[in-house]
Amino acid sequence: xxxxxxxxxxxxxxxxxxxxxxxxxxxxxxxxxxxxxxxxxxxxxxxxxxxxxxxxxxxxxxxxxxxxxxxxxxxxxxxxxxxxxxxxxxxxxxxxxxxxxxxxxxxxxxxxxxxxxxxxxxxxxxxxxxxxxxxxxxxxxxxxxxxxxxxxxxxxxxxxxxxxxxxxxxxxxxxxxxxxxxxxxxxxxxxxxxxxxxxxxxxxxxxxxxxxx
Amino acid sequence: xxxxxxxxxxxxxxxxxxxxxxxxxxxxxxxxxxxxxxxxxxxxxxxxxxxxxxxxxxxxxxxxxxxxxxxxxxxxxxxxxxxxxxxxxxxxxxxxxxxxxxxxxxxxxxxxxxxxxxxxxxxxxxxxxxxxxxxxxxxxxxxxxxxxxxxxxxxxxxxxxxxxxxxxxxxxxxxxxxxxxxxxxxxxxxxxxxxxxxxxxxxxxxxxxxxxxxxxxxxxxxxxxxxxxxxxxxxxxxxxxxxxxxxxxxxxxxxxxxxxxxxxxxxxxxxxxxxxxxxxxxxxxxxxxxxxxxxxxxxxxxxxxxxxxxxxxxxxxxxxxxxxxxxxxxxxx
Numbered sequence: 359x360x361x362x363x364x365x366x367x368x369x370x371x372x373x374x375x376x377x378x379x380x381x382x383x384x385x386x387x388x389x390x391x392x393x394x395x396x397x398x399x400x401x402x403x404x405x406x407x408x409x410x411x412x413x414x415x416x417x418x419x420x421x422x423x424x425x426x427x428x429x430x431x432x433x434x435x436x437x438x439x440x441x442x443x444x445x446x447x448x449x450x451x452x453x454x455x456x457x458x459x460x461x462x463x464x465x466x467x468x469x470x471x472x473x474x475x476x477x478x479x480x481x482x483x484x485x486x487x488x489x490x491x492x493x494x495x496x497x498x499x500x501x502x503x504x505x506x507x508x509x510x511x512x513x514x515x516x517x518x519x520x521x522x523x524x525x526x527x528x529x530x531x532x533x534x535x536x537x538x539x540x541x542x543x544x545x546x547x548x549x550x551x552x553x554x555x556x557x558x559x560x561x562x563x564x565x566x567x568x569x570x571x
Numbered sequence: 572x573x574x575x576x577x578x579x580x581x582x583x584x585x586x587x588x589x590x591x592x593x594x595x596x597x598x599x600x601x602x603x604x605x606x607x608x609x610x611x612x613x614x615x616x617x618x619x620x621x622x623x624x625x626x627x628x629x630x631x632x633x634x635x636x637x638x639x640x641x642x643x644x645x646x647x648x649x650x651x652x653x654x655x656x657x658x659x660x661x662x663x664x665x666x667x668x669x670x671x672x673x674x675x676x677x678x679x680x681x682x683x684x685x686x687x688x689x690x691x692x693x694x695x696x697x698x699x700x701x702x703x704x705x706x707x708x709x710x711x712x713x714x715x716x717x718x719x720x721x722x723x724x725x726x727x728x729x730x731x732x733x734x735x736x737x738x739x740x741x742x743x744x745x746x747x748x749x750x751x752x753x754x755x756x757x758x759x760x761x762x763x764x765x766x767x768x769x770x771x772x773x774x775x776x777x778x779x780x781x782x783x784x785x786x787x788x789x790x791x792x793x794x795x796x797x798x799x800x801x802x803x804x805x806x807x808x809x810x811x812x813x814x815x816x817x818x819x820x821x822x823x824x825x826x827x828x829x830x831x832x833x834x835x836x837x838x839x840x841x842x843x844x845x846x847x848x849x850x851x852x853x854x855x856x857x858x859x860x861x862x863x864x865x866x867x868x869x870x871x872x873x874x875x876x877x878x879x880x881x882x883x884x885x886x887x888x889x890x891x892x893x894x895x896x897x898x899x900x901x902x903x904x
Contacts, residue, residue, distance in 0.1 A: 436606070
């Protein structure tokens with residue numbers, strides 16, 4: 359059986375990821391009140407809502423168009439830096455693929471990488487700055503590793519989710535040097551970063567969406 | 572503890588406050604496409620337009636300064652959150668003109684990201700726009716890199732000088748240079764006494780002990796670097812003005828603008844007492860305060876504290892500061 363993923367498959371992943379984030383709205387805001395202004399749950403909820411809303415409205419059945427529309431909708435959510443970061447992730451994914459893309463594991467990972475590259479153009483944050491980058495970089499590295507060693511999409515998503523969760527947890531001991539949390543410096547140590555956490559939920563949600571799809 | 576505010580559904584805060592604001596000042600401003608506050612009577616297209624963006628919850632900033640001689644439009648996000656780039660590009664299309672647009676962005680991560688993205692789209696669409704970034708917070712040190720210095724209430728007098736220059740018919744480059752001159756000669760320091768409650772989450776945005784204050788607090792409750800025991804008004808004022816004067820390198824004979832901007836829960840009485848102490852100190856150095864503002868311009872809900880702002884003015888900037896303006900929260904006749 360060919361191990362490919364196209365429009366319908368990606369829709370399942372993204373729906374599950376968005377629902378996962380929505381379900382954790384209060385938890386994420388609570389995390390944010392320790393280091394930021396307590397609204398990350400609300401912010402990322404809006405982005406998740408933009409994802410499911412765009413999917414529900416989509417008539418194109420075209421993955422490239424769907425991802426571009428999700429990116430634009432996410433960017434329009436007025437959720438502070440969360441909007442442009444998630445927006446550019448989806449825009450970057452869209453820009454990297456063909457109209458009626460049917461992706462094998464390597465192509466799927468390349469699309470994810472293109473999204474992350476576009477997202478990272480918005481921020482100078484590196485690994486260790488206590489941001490979503492601490493989730494994204496290990497997650498994308500794990501995806502690439504799985505693809506290059508010939509693993510299935512299911513296995514790659516599983517490896518990606520595990521690395522994402524570990525990455526998010528690693529922010530707990532970090533001192534924030536980026537975003538609003540940087541202003542509290544040492545006092546940020548001991549608190550897991552909300553942006554890293556919501557990004558890890560995206561990867562966990564995608565994994566679960568694939569398994570249950 | 573529950574939140575005690577006169578609000579309805581927390582998700583509708585921005586929409587309802589913009590509806591109220593624009594109908595209260597319907598003789599000066601209008602709401603376009605839900606989130607764009609524009610001048611009621613647009614400026615002549617032959618003149619440079621002034622645009623800004625920023626989150627809500629800081630009223631009267633930023634939209635309170637849309638009006639003749641100041642901003643042409645402000646794009647509003649949600650509470651403490653930047654508007655998305657799509658709304659910003661929409662405002663740029665509305666203001667598009669050969670004379671160009673000066674786009675003022677305050678240095679906060681979300682604002683800068685949306686701003687940069689809108690600039691990229693504007694370039695693709697051939698919209699003539701120049702962006703200026705305010706970054707006058709000196710809490711991390713006046714010489715620390717720009718990315719570490721937040722844009723605080725200094726954007727408001729900057730709108731004033733840039734807006735007056737645009738109104739006078741100066742070119743985009745000239746307006747930009749004037750704004751940049753002001754930008755490079757201004758400094759803000761904030762002090763916090765009491766937290767604000769985020770009106771959507773109901774959570775206090777920071778905590779401070781009863782007997783503590785914090786110099787350097789940002790306008791979203793981002794903690795600063797100088798937590799200390801409570802000081803008197805005069806001690807606080809002198810501590811802050813000393814650093815501000817050093818930051819703008821003002822010396823004997825120089826002229827400055829001095830602003831005390833209340834954070835929301837600090838009384839006008841306290842602000843005048845602080846202003847008086849800061850002015851005395853400045854005068855003692857032989858520096859002239861030639862323009863002053865004392866009041867609430869950029870607030871942070873019911874946060875206790877204030878921002879002290881200093882800008883060095885030359886004759887050109889001083890003249891622009893006193894030029895006519897007719898925005899709901901800044902009028903000069």
